[in-house]
Amino acid sequence: MEWRTHLKADPTDWLLSSQNPSIRYFTRKDILDFSPLNPLLTAEREQISTRGYVPSLLEAMESSEYRKTFNRYYVYKYKGLVWSLLTLAEVGAERNNAIEMYAEYLLEHAQERNDGGFAMHSCKAGGGRNTEVIPCLTGNLVYSLCKFGYQDDPRLKKALSYLVHFLVLNDGEEVDPQVPPYNRYEECWGKHTCHMAVVKSLKAFAALDPSLWDVDLKTTMDKAIEFVLIHHIHKRSHNLSRNTKPGWLNFGFPLMYQTDVLEILDILTTLGVKDERMEEAITVVKAKQQESGRWRVENTYGSDRLLIPIGTKDEESEWVTLRALRVLKRYHQL
Numbered sequence: 001m002e003w004r005t006h007l008k009a010d011p012t013d014w015l016l017s018s019q020n021p022s023i024r025y026f027t028r029k030d031i032l033d034f035s036p037l038n039p040l041l042t043a044e045r046e047q048i049s050t051r052g053y054v055p056s057l058l059e060a061m062e063s064s065e066y067r068k069t070f071n072r073y074y075v076y077k078y079k080g081l082v083w084s085l086l087t088l089a090e091v092g093a094e095r096n097n098a099i100e101m102y103a104e105y106l107l108e109h110a111q112e113r114n115d116g117g118f119a120m121h122s123c124k125a126g127g128g129r130n131t132e133v134i135p136c137l138t139g140n141l142v143y144s145l146c147k148f149g150y151q152d153d154p155r156l157k158k159a160l161s162y163l164v165h166f167l168v169l170n171d172g173e174e175v176d177p178q179v180p181p182y183n184r185y186e187e188c189w190g191k192h193t194c195h196m197a198v199v200k201s202l203k204a205f206a207a208l209d210p211s212l213w214d215v216d217l218k219t220t221m222d223k224a225i226e227f228v229l230i231h232h233i234h235k236r237s238h239n240l241s242r243n244t245k246p247g248w249l250n251f252g253f254p255l256m257y258q259t260d261v262l263e264i265l266d267i268l269t270t271l272g273v274k275d276e277r278m279e280e281a282i283t284v285v286k287a288k289q290q291e292s293g294r295w296r297v298e299n300t301y302g303s304d305r306l307l308i309p310i311g312t313k314d315e316e317s318e319w320v321t322l323r324a325l326r327v328l329k330r331y332h333q334l
Helices: 012-016 021-031 039-048 053-061 081-090 097-109 135-147 154-166 195-207 215-230 261-270 276-287 318-333
Strands: 239-243
Touching: 012 021, 012 318, 021 039, 021 318, 053 081, 053 097, 081 097, 081 135, 097 135, 135 154, 135 195, 154 195, 154 215, 195 215, 195 261, 215 261, 215 276, 261 276, 261 318, 276 318
Parallel strands: none
Antiparallel strands: none
């Protein structure tokens, strides 16, 4: 069955009329399947760096006042360097001298030197503080660095190794304890592994070229996928009649360290996953489409606090609509 038959209306033309070149680019690439060599797609790609959100955000990041905040790269929510770099990756910015400088700052100051995870604060000896390494931050930065062309960088590979070897998947009891010094945060590694730890790790794996997946990464990825699936995306695994995260039913973009049903489905379908345990979540996505074919922002997740805000609650969202279309297209074509 043609995947568009699952839509109340087709919003593709609305997306193509966007003033945002990122939206037009991803619509042509992901929804209309334009070839990478298509000159129209290439033109849209080039405009991302010269018009709209990306150049505006990069300009704001160049100010001397903003650079004074670099050492608060994570805790300055959501204007800090981590959040700005992640947002640039999400909207399709390409690596340039400025982005490379910001990435290098985080690799130098936020990455823990021994195992490669990323921490909330730097330590005096250099690199990230090992007692403050957290998986959702590591996943988000691995995702961002992959998008900016660091896939072959040894430091990126080290961060991936951290996710592969230190991600635990406890579902109600601490079957797989975390080891010191990474066991400081009960909410990350306790009796129930933080869902964001799992989702952002999967997001990082999905951003990596599959040719670079080794056996250990694939094993961890498969376990993480199953962890998400036994929860039917947003349910309690031990009581599927209840939602484990009701807020995940309210869609937004970008999501920073948070997540929602739509992002999780986007990650899973990127990885080629189609499973009957995703059906309830897919139904949620379809039900939220308006008669116009568009989806609304239901939760800003702090995106209104970014250095350059994105989205307003309750407005029709090009980003949420694009993601929903991408999910439904992939799911019904798998």
